[in-house]
Amino acid sequence: MRIFTATLATETNTFSPICVDRRAFEASLYAPPGEHPETPTLCSAPITVGRRVCAEKGWDLIEGTAAWADPAGLLNRAAYEGLRDEVLDQLRAAMPVDAVVLGLHGAMVADGYEDSEGDILARVREIVGPDILVCSELDPHSHLTAKRIKAADFFVYFKEFPHTDFVDRAEDLWRIAVDTLEGRVKPVMSVFDCRMIDVYPTSRDPMRSVVDKIMRIENEDADILSISVIHGFMAGDVPEMGTKLLVVTNDREEKGDALARELGLELFSKRGTFIMPQIDEKQAVEEALAATSWPVVIADVWDNPGGGTAGDATVLLEELLDKGATETAIGTIWDPMAVQICMAAGEGARIPLRFGAKSAPGTGNPIDGIVKVVKLVPNAEMRFGESFAPFGDAAHVVLNGIDIILNSTRAQSFDPSLFSAMGIDPLSKKILVIKSTNHFFASFSQIAAKIIYCSAGTPYPNNPAKTPYRRAPKNIWPMIADPHGIQHGAA
Known part of the structure; x- marks a missing residue:
């Protein structure tokens, strides 16, 4: 053959x-x-x-x-x-x-x-x-x-x-x-x-x-x-x-x-009962800060590069900064230009940096601050089951006590090795913010004391009943309530 x-x-x-x-x-x-x-x-x-x-x-x-x-x-x-x-x-x-x-x-x-x-x-x-x-x-x-x-x-x-x-x-x-x-x-x-x-x-x-x-x-x-x-x-x-x-x-x-x-x-x-319950960024951060066992994983489910978004939303980071969170790590924010600037500055440098929220409305605001460049990794990778997922040239920076991974190749957060590859021990943090809808669960559930699913901003068209489709069918749920006519015995 x-x-x-x-x-x-x-x-x-x-x-x-x-x-x-x-x-x-x-x-x-x-x-x-x-x-x-x-x-x-x-x-x-x-x-x-x-x-x-x-x-x-x-x-x-x-x-x-x-x-x-x-x-x-x-x-x-x-x-x-x-x-x-x-x-x-x-x-x-x-x-x-x-x-x-x-x-x-x-x-x-x-x-x-x-x-x-x-x-x-x-x-x-x-x-x-x-x-x-x-x-x-x-x-x-x-x-x-x-x-x-x-x-x-x-x-x-x-x-x-x-x-x-x-x-x-x-x-x-x-x-x-x-x-x-x-x-x-x-x-x-x-x-x-x-x-x-x-x-x-x-x-x-x-x-x-x-x-x-x-x-x-x-x-x-x-x-x-x-x-x-x-x-x-x-x-x-x-x-x-x-x-x-x-x-x-x-x-x-x-x-x-x-x-x-x-x-x-x-x-x-069973329609409408499958997806995990989600809360907004304010409630998610409040719950994470009130936790008594760690790490708490906050999944930014709709800014998921695995679903085609940029992965550069800053809505959760803004809320964490506003609430003075520490012992927190963010993985990741996609910003190739910011990574280039960090690469040029070198490890140990303290530089003014603007990053994030460049791709689309509903992703928050760019973050401005003096960051410390902690670690730079060319061609960084994380594990994904039996495979490896690249997230490109990457920079680990610290802003106001929060560890942030900036990456140049968009990738969702598959595995805690995302953090360890950048010199961050995920078990040492109280809060881990990741960008993934559910692929993260297999690995992060093994280390998380609690997982919070967060709907922050609107980077992804996540409500089909309201999404402005032009080509998709209009005769399916939830666009209409009963496309099979089950309620009327037609099925």
Whole structure:
């Protein structure tokens, strides 16, 4: 067997002012054929898992380019077309192949390509023809479109949020691919449109129980090859935005359709109960300062670079400064220019510095003060599960007793190693402020005495009922109350 694999992925917040070009991929991950490291990144696990699987089977794995850019706004058209065509040309050169196994995200939007993954998959199908297996692993914070379903044989999505299972789901992807190629199964996809958009952290109920249930069904029913909840991505203003339920069966389409509908309506019945409760910055700081055990982690959930924002909001920092907080660390505030100034000044310098709140309204005000430059780290990284996440050249500064990490490559706060990489012992602090919606939970929950979810400012379109969508569907919850007509017995 000859299998082609590659990765092209980013998550597009169409409301974000931070546009993406080729340099953004090169800053996060750009690995030409054969140069992908042994450690997988979020969307490239099909490559690393594929190496092991193909070695065990004695199959030829032909690796294409792996490219990932951290979430942001619209992807530059020339950058998208260049990377896409690079991968497609590699596929053409590899022909004939028995299968194409891809790592995609599912929420990529390029200038001129509203359904970028649909575009890629359709072109892959055109190259390989109708009979060659085409499959992909994807992120659930994405859009499942009719064009993608038509082009591929099956998809597997991460089940967990935080996405701690991207390697496990790549294993599922390859297991089904191998079984298909060896004639044991015939994957068929069934999709139910839940007609809703929400946020579904799996670290708490009710979503924890939903994921446990679908994994139990997979284990107990031989007809069911995979079940995925596609959460949708509320910051992606595209026509097929929304939550979908995907069931992959072994040639049992009617059974898959029925199960997808059953699970999808069950999910819909719990709408509005999934996301963690949040408080504003004033209450969050008040609670953190009143705590008697530490560290208290305040998650600035909507200024999350993992959702495409700049990560430069200062709303929480302003409140902490106003209340005279000490023994506090902020990780991070994105400001490449401020980092350059700190790099030029050198460690130990005391300098006047303005930083933060440059990207958009609703992110607070720039901070001005005399800061001490404590530590400078070129090409800094933090852990993210089995992988590492770069946050670029970074500066640890102190202002009025508060430790602040300024970074040049946008990245959400995945792990306490973010702080230790910059010379800050996270366990020595009473308050840690991080920027992440829920990916932080797996690691920070292990050290936190308390976690506070804070909605500070408006850097992210977090209320779909009020978001000024232009392209997204208007007939889904919470835009309308009852899109399935359940209250009237129509379901």
